[in-house]
Amino acid sequence: MNRHHAFTNGYAANKKRDDDHYHGNYSDKSDLESKYIWGMNDLVEDEKPDPSFSRTRKFEPRRKALYTRSRLIRLGLAAVGTLAILSWFFFPSSASLSLLSGGSTSSQGDFEIETLRYYDLEDVQGTSVGWEREERVLLCTPLRDAAPHLPMFFAHLRNFTYPHHLIDLAFLVSDSKDNTEELLAEMLEAQQADPDPSQPYGEISVIHKDFGQAVGQDVESRHGFAAQAGRRKLMARARNWLLSAALRPYHSWVYWRDADVETCPFTIIEDLMRHDKDVIVPSKLSGLCSGLYTC
Numbered sequence: 188m189n190r191h192h193a194f195t196n197g198y199a200a201n202k203k204r205d206d207d208h209y210h211g212n213y214s215d216k217s218d219l220e221s222k223y224i225w226g227m228n229d230l231v232e233d234e235k236p237d238p239s240f241s242r243t244r245k246f247e248p249r250r251k252a253l254y255t256r257s258r259l260i261r262l263g264l265a266a267v268g269t270l271a272i273l274s275w276f277f278f279p280s281s282a283s284l285s286l287l288s289g290g291s292t293s294s295q296g297d298f299e300i301e302t303l304r305y306y307d308l309e310d311v312q313g314t315s316v317g318w319e320r321e322e323r324v325l326l327c328t329p330l331r332d333a334a335p336h337l338p339m340f341f342a343h344l345r346n347f348t349y350p351h352h353l354i355d356l357a358f359l360v361s362d363s364k365d366n367t368e369e370l371l372a373e374m375l376e377a378q379q380a381d382p383d384p385s386q387p388y389g390e391i392s393v394i395h396k397d398f399g400q401a402v403g404q405d406v407e408s409r410h411g412f413a414a415q416a417g418r419r420k421l422m423a424r425a426r427n428w429l430l431s432a433a434l435r436p437y438h439s440w441v442y443w444r445d446a447d448v449e450t451c452p453f454t455i456i457e458d459l460m461r462h463d464k465d466v467i468v469p470s471k472l473s474g475l476c477s478g479l480y481t482c
Contacts, residue, residue: 306436313439313481315463322439323389324354324456328446329425331400334365336446341374343448345386349456354442355390357433361425362400368393392433398425443478 314320328340347354356375360368371393379387398421430441442456451469452458459467459479468478 308436311437311439313460313465315461317439317460318349318353318457321350321353323437324349324440324442325357325434325438326354326442326444327357327359327426327429327433328444329359329361329422329429330363330367330371330446331361332363332365332367333446334367334370337367337370337374339449340444340446341378343451343453344378344388346453347456348454351385351388354388354456355392355433355435355438356388357392357429358394359425359429359432360393360395362397368395394429394432396425396428398428400425440479440481 311322313322317324333340358371360371375391375393379391381387400418400421426443434441440456440460442459455469456479459469465481466478
């Protein structure tokens with residue numbers, strides 16, 4: 188058999204027929220493109236999604252995600268800074284407390300802290316006309332077994348001509364064996380509850396503290412030469428402690444008054460002020476019994 192003839196009549200003829208058939212249907216388009224257009228099974232299967240990939244998986248580079256997050260943070264900080272600057276210009280009073288610790292102020296109105304007290308001591312000084320300038324006086328009285336003398340002492344208090352509301356009372360009860368403290372509380376309550384509006388005093392402090400005074404209260408024990416050194420030492424400690432505990436920045440004068448003083452003019456505070464001295468006592472013998480000194 189002719190080999191060339193067999194090839195022509197067999198494989199060659201079939202190939203030519205197939206080429207003519209596909210070439211007419213694809214309209215001169217490439218084989219792969221034509222298969223896709225005409226829905227060939229092999230390409231349709233290739234286009235199906237792979238179930239191994241999740242739909243929620245993001246194919247975004249991690250570096251880009253971090254850049255977006257940092258950019259949002261920078262924008263937020265810029266917005267907060269802008270609001271702070273605008274509030275500083277339009278609402279300056281909101282920043283007043285932040286400047287309180289760094290700046291100095293000269294008036295009580297500048298302080299807005301509720302628990303802070305401000306005292307201007309420029310005008311707190313003793314003058315010869317303290318009652319006209321409403322200068323406050325601190326009256327200090329140490330008490331030891333003084334129950335018998337308290338009625339007389341309060342009788343003098345009622346008759347003082349210096350305005351009572353400008354006088355603050357301070358009592359130190361120490362080393363007492365009688366009912367001094369109980370009687371003092373009763374008489375203070377009666378004094379402050381007096382219906383006469385001119386009788387009540389200002390602030391009142393009653394302090395109890397023992398200093399170990401062992402000298403008796405009789406005349407021989409108190410004024411005997413042997414007991415003077417120890418007795419006066421403890422008296423000085425008690426008076427200094429009372430003064431430091433009761434003195435306030437707004438007091439212009441301190442008036443020392445013993446409970447056993449029997450006679451004294453009702454104008455004693457004004458009389459001592461008129462001398463315009465820093466420290467003054469009525470006489471040399473009564474220096475520990477009554478005296479006035481300015482703060």
